[in-house]
Amino acid sequence: MPSVTMVKALNMALAEALREDDNVVLLGEDIGQDGGVFRVTEGLLKEFGANRVIDTPVAESAIVGAAVGMAVYGLRPVCEMQFSGFAYQAFHQVEGHVARYRNRTRGRYTIPMVIRMPYGGGIRAIEHHSESREAIYAHTPGLKVVIPSTPRNARALLRSAILDPDPVIFYEPKASYRAIREEVPEEPETMPIGKARVVQEGTDVTLVCYGSMLRPTVEAAEDLADQDGVSAEVIDLLSIAPMDSDTILASIRKTGRLVVVHEGPRRCGVGAEVAARVAERAIEYLEAPIRRITCHDVLFPYFVRERAFLPQSDRIAAGARDVLAF
């Protein structure tokens, strides 16, 4: 089992898909000759040629809009938005067509498309390169929104996303791109989209997170165990649309306490959704107020101020202590 970074794992998944299915094509800015600004598509142009790995001009709406036509025609386009902060240029195509074509034509035309984009802070980048706005896609009916957290699940979920008959927004935690290595099997594997993962079982408090927040959340759980003797259950959502309510609710029924962690803004974020589901369906089990540890509803600062801005394990553990103290 090779041990790889998430960048390499994504690269493997793309290569596997390109190899297995002639209908898979990649489109994006600088993904060919350059191998992608994060090197996720490195080597793919060479192996698969310019008809499969397509460098485009700087025009996000065109990338997504053309991919709609390709998908309707029968291809399986995998688009890269260079940063999630520049995917808004294509949002009208996503909301207006990617998410709608199957429904509009009652299944006559479908959009088996993946739109990959790196999101999130922590890499000392300039403005527009650090935001997390997954909730916008989760709020858009007709899309699935997958957010991997480690190399192995990134590879498996990207494969599932490409195989999925419907459009998937594949939101990649760029801070995790090279942060860790993980062993991946020789053979490609898939993971079901819509299933959360209980990363660590626990009985006292449930910590729900995803993407790059997995690491500080697990650290927080370790701190809580070490310093407070608290048994925290850590859930990694992996997909926020659909969202695996069952796993969350089962955990709350056990722990009675909820902390949700994400990088995106708080108002109408994924944390709100998790909280609402619990308040709808497991309120009688809640023994304390829920807590959201998120970025605040202000603009993501330029990078010298980002360390304080982004939730870290301390802040997550503190949130858990609050709800445990209630």
Place this chain on the structure above:
Amino acid sequence: MPSVTMVKALNMALAEALREDDNVVLLGEDIGQDGGVFRVTEGLLKEFGANRVIDTPVAESAIVGAAVGMAVYGLRPVCEMQFSGFAYQAFHQVEGHVARYRNRTRGRYTIPMVIRMPYGGGIRAIEHHSESREAIYAHTPGLKVVIPSTPRNARALLRSAILDPDPVIFYEPKASYRAIREEVPEEPETMPIGKARVVQEGTDVTLVCYGSMLRPTVEAAEDLADQDGVSAEVIDLLSIAPMDSDTILASIRKTGRLVVVHEGPRRCGVGAEVAARVAERAIEYLEAPIRRITCHDVLFPYFVRERAFLPQSDRIAAGARDVLAF
């Protein structure tokens, strides 16, 4: 006191602003010669001329992007997006610049801009003309999001929005445009942005709503009173960003029961945010699961199927009965 529709009330607010401040300019598709597809700007071109009421080509990003430049220069542009469903074409300008300029330049340049757009279903319109996606704006830091519900508050809030030193998304419930008339004072008035309105006091259950859902929610409250002897408190948010937590929480502390109503999709919607705030800060008062009566997380149907799709008073009352029966 003249009795007017919301269309007329908005028209009055625009005329008042144009009259009082030379820096106010209106921009949009068909707002001049044609008076706007909903007639909100009727007569304004004639009174104020083509330098103040500007008909534009069909290009939403240009409308908003140019307005950014105007606002930085010192004007107070009021943009109209013909329908909220076509505002996504401008979303990158909204997210990338409208919401950011003050923060980016630490107050050197500001964006005193209003972006008006009609939203919502119920008018038998074709695709893209019926959706409600206010949560996308509420999730975007740097914006205020105001949603009026009656002629009088529409006029007062639009005035406040235009006077506001920061950008306001003014989301207009088009189903309410001509649905009712209300008396408005001769003199212009303002209303504070960020304050909810308790439309009807009650003690048994809190119904939170806004925009075009006010009417069915009030009807549901009447039904509950008439048929069940239930005393429902109805809160009209009026602004979803900022959102008036205090009014919501005070109500929950009294009633212990919450139903949130909106047209927008449920996942990561405003209902999730309301539920989360209650679960964070008033959980100990909750006597029942919260309930969200919203459109579902599927695409808004073409109009023959919309009556069943949109929440009506029956559905709201049924939701309230559920939480009351708990």
Place this chain on the structure above:
Amino acid sequence: MPRRLIDIEPKVEFLSILNEHAEVDQTLAPELDGDVLTRMFTWMLTTRRLDERLINMQRQGRIGTYGPTRGQEAVSVGSAFALRPDDWTAQAFRETGLMLARGWALETPMFFWGGFEEGNAVPDSVNDLPISVPVASQTLHGVGIAWAMKLKGKDTVCITYTGDGGTSEGDFHEAMNFAGVYQLPVIFMVQNNQFAISCPRSKQTRSATLAQKALAYGFDGIQVDGNDILAVYVATREAVDKARQGGGPTLIEAVTYRLSVHTTADDPTKYRSADEVKAWEKRDPLIRFRKYVKDRGVLDDQTIQGIEDDIQQKIKAAVERYESYNDADPLDCFRYIFAELPPELQQQKEEFAAAVKEEGLDRHPPR
């Protein structure tokens, strides 16, 4: 030479064959046999009559807001005739003539404007996209389809339609640019009907023609008399043939006029004069083409009357099919959203089903 004019390539042409007096330039007229001319005429007339019926149906409340196509029949029918069945099309919302000539059912537009997703029922054998409402967005889909064709080594083409207003949208620009860069087999048909709702062509853009916008992307542009079905046919045919042979994209500006309202919710007296409309009524594409087929001896008054009767019959039958359709299950919104319904939507579906049943809306008659 340090200060000099740049020679701009390619050149932009103008084409007219059958003018408003029904005079024909024989050197330019395409060789079309009587059968083709009859079918062209029949589809133009069908489009006109269906349009009239749809306006009536809107007045009677049997459909919702409707966007008429009166005066623009030559563009959509003429261009349809330049295509092969295995070519693809990406329409905007004023191409009823295209849909009909390509084989869509006559009742489908009734369903669309009547508020049914069934109004996007692309016939099985037809490669067309349904109506696209966000202005110019579909030009990119056409580009993607043409691109897929090229990648797959097909000799088919895709034609996209948009209006004069549509040329102002960013999507139009990005579509044109991609088409040029990848030399795609795509045709951009711009129906310049002089208005985008109330915005006249002169205020939509400062360029003298829309055709010359092709120069920004390095490919051919041509302006044709869009009320002249022969010119539309010839220009489209040339563009299609060129694209089929790997010659890349073409922009066609078809100069026409929207003789009716923007939609039935529109009041054009606010922004244009009756005189202007009258002047354009004289250039009605149907008048001149009727005269042309008669002059050529292809049809006479009697055969035309036969066609009229047949069309009315067919429209009547279509209206009946539309009106007798009663299957508007509100739960459909959960049926086509994903190939497989995820659990949380399954649960919402059950909640919704229970609610509409309780409310008596599950058997809600469509109209």
Place this chain on the structure above:
Amino acid sequence: MPRRLIDIEPKVEFLSILNEHAEVDQTLAPELDGDVLTRMFTWMLTTRRLDERLINMQRQGRIGTYGPTRGQEAVSVGSAFALRPDDWTAQAFRETGLMLARGWALETPMFFWGGFEEGNAVPDSVNDLPISVPVASQTLHGVGIAWAMKLKGKDTVCITYTGDGGTSEGDFHEAMNFAGVYQLPVIFMVQNNQFAISCPRSKQTRSATLAQKALAYGFDGIQVDGNDILAVYVATREAVDKARQGGGPTLIEAVTYRLSVHTTADDPTKYRSADEVKAWEKRDPLIRFRKYVKDRGVLDDQTIQGIEDDIQQKIKAAVERYESYNDADPLDCFRYIFAELPPELQQQKEEFAAAVKEEGLDRHPPR
């Protein structure tokens, strides 16, 4: 004439005055006195030296990723000299020369690339927008500023900058179109530096020049040698004068070359050859302009050395100001978001303040 060529207006020109051998076309050369030429040279050299310093600072980890401007100094400095102080500018992110010549502090780019909002500190007396990162988005802001000027009856103009890549974005198109329709006093300066990251100009668009894109919008386009500061100055000056007099917009394509990396995170060996770079190094705008000012007797080696020394002094002082800046309060994100902080944000601010204090991040040193 039913099939004819359309005469396209206006015409597109090419302009070069000072070629790569530093030969000057006297008939075209602007009359600029020695003081102006000295200042032009000084700002070009300052831009170059600051660029070199910023690359070093990036290597040393004293700033983050940095986007160099080497080779493009003639475009931003030359165009800056065609402006009045009360004109406005809307830059992209490779216009350091413009910022400096307009009066921005030398340390401001350090702050920007160093991760401080302080990097957008527009000097009080200067009418410039800060760096805009989303490609081409700022062209619309320039249009809006020019529009406001026109509405207010001013005789000022606004110049916007974007790259060759930027011309592919929808925003560029919409900006050009609005500028044409409303005849706004705006200049679109396109820095065609041959690449958009790895995408070469030839794959960005099929049109032979970027200048001819103006034809799509009915206004003037001109292509200039962007490594020739005299040509850049003359073309910009003409466009500015025209705009000031109500003559509307101009597109200027400045043909130049990015001699360095896209940003310090980029590896250009992946997409271009060393030979190509070498060929362009010979066309370095600074080499030929240095020769020009020397040939004209404006400066000699000694005065140039004096300028060099002075620049190094000033950069050193700027670095010191940057490095001694220690005020990076994380709570700033709540200070500038709205004129008045709404209660819910006030509450978040308190929550945040307590957290960062607890975590010891409130006194987090900026670097």
